[in-house]
Amino acid sequence: MTTATLTPQPLTKRVSPAIAARNTATLAWRNLVQIKHNPMELLDLSIQPIMFVLLFSYVFGPAMKGSVEAYLPVVIPGIIAQNALFAGMSTGFGLNTDITKGVFDRFRSLPIARSAPLIGRIIADTVKQAWSMIILLAVGFAIGFRIETNVLALLVAFVLLLAFAVLFSWTSVYIAMKVNEPEKVQIFGFVVIFPLSFLSTAFIPTTKGIPGWLAWLMDNSPVTQLVEAMRGLLVGGPVLEHALIALAWGVGISIVFAPLSLRAFKARA
């Protein structure tokens, strides 16, 4: 027999919290180590944000606020928020890949915590989100963006963004459960997230001049609330109300989509 044969151990009746945490950490590691073999993913996480920052700042900046520098406080927090929404789609994309390739079945046939595959992925995606946000801030800094607040506000900005991203990613989890190929999750990202992020104040200082009903829609969009809160935290301005409304949206979205996802998953298995 092999040298590393397992010694038979008495069967356990359930997964202890310590083991559940370990399972989750292992699966988070698995989702991050993939980057090592697919450096394109890291580029994806970095290049798109860089491109957006440069294009928006230099092309729209002068027309929007008279100069690139004056536009940066508007657009950097906006792009950070938009990027978080897009990156949230990768949770669904990865989940659907696992399900269609049979990897998810393997995990579920193992004596591990039921929640570990999903939470492990969410943790890994949160790390990727944080990475993107750091890249965005760094590129912004390089072309003249300055954080006008303090370190504490910056930390709160990170927490708020990551929390919103996790809550919002339930939409992509739900799509992942409903479609039969990962590419369809991306299509969803494009047709829903794209307009959603533009129908906000992510790239504009104000909705003044926009037709009334549309301006109302944009002012009340969860993305606008998130963007305004991020602006407040990074360059100053009102924070609390926007942050609370954004989080309320996030909680509402997850309250709706988490059970729907669970039900869709049971139906497809």
Added chain:
Amino acid sequence: MTYAIQAEGLVKRFGETRALAGVSLTADAGTVMGVLGPNGAGKTTMTRILATLIEPTEGTARVGGFDVCKQAHQVRQLIGLTGQYAGVDEMLTGTENLVLIGRLLGLSRRSAKARAKDLLERFQLTEAAERAAKTYSGGMRRRLDLAASLVGDPKILFLDEPTTGLDPRSRNGLWDIVRGLTRDGVTVLLTTQYLEEADQLADDIIVIDRGQAIAHGTSDQLKAQVGGQVLEVAPIHEADADTIARVVGDLADAVPEVRGGLVSTPIPDPAIMPAVVRRLDEAGVVVGELSLRKSSLDEVFFALTGHHTDDIDAEAGELAQAADKEGASA
């Protein structure tokens, strides 16, 4: 005594469709239970219930003595699963895939690595160990998948169509591995569309079609169950084939099968031969060929399910082709 696998009256509905309509089976420890059936028969649904991935709508099942619904966690500590689609992470290397499973099963980093190394060696994947699984051939992927299901030294192993789409050489290799496992006392439940595979590996075979078990026994018993012998008659003039089919069908009380002017009929008793010859003579049919032989498992399958394994093979061929294309484009 307790069985390694014991299922009773398993029913599974997905909305309106009934994937399983009351299947029961038992498998003794250390044996190979073959589940034979065409695509869509319910094989995968049954495997998924026994492997605790889904719960049955009705019925109960115990694996290793534990209830698959109420004691799923215990069951999961005893089983290994290799699904129809190789459940390996294509982005990870062979080693990483196995280390991942080992870590999830509670091995230390070092033991998980040692275990991975052993298994890769055993499945001739050592050279590919540090390559991402997406670069593997179909056969290698299946072997890695099987290796992954063995990391935890399972007592009971579920193999859902492990050789579908594999070339004959890889298939034979996989068969040897399964034989080796049963020698070590592992109980295997193997689903397959290939009669030859069931014939080669299974101690006991259950044939399922449209969610129902339609026959059960060893391959010899199954062959005997449908008469065991086949009468083949070919007329000189192909146009007479229908007449022959009518006459033989009448005498044998069976439905003959006409293919390219050859009429094959399972018969219960060779004693009807003289009557067949006499009746054909009376009908004015000139017979070019007449023979009696033991029925093949293919005919057993046809007699039981009403369709041929050829139809399935053709389908499986298409699937394999599609898989090849996918592999080529990936």
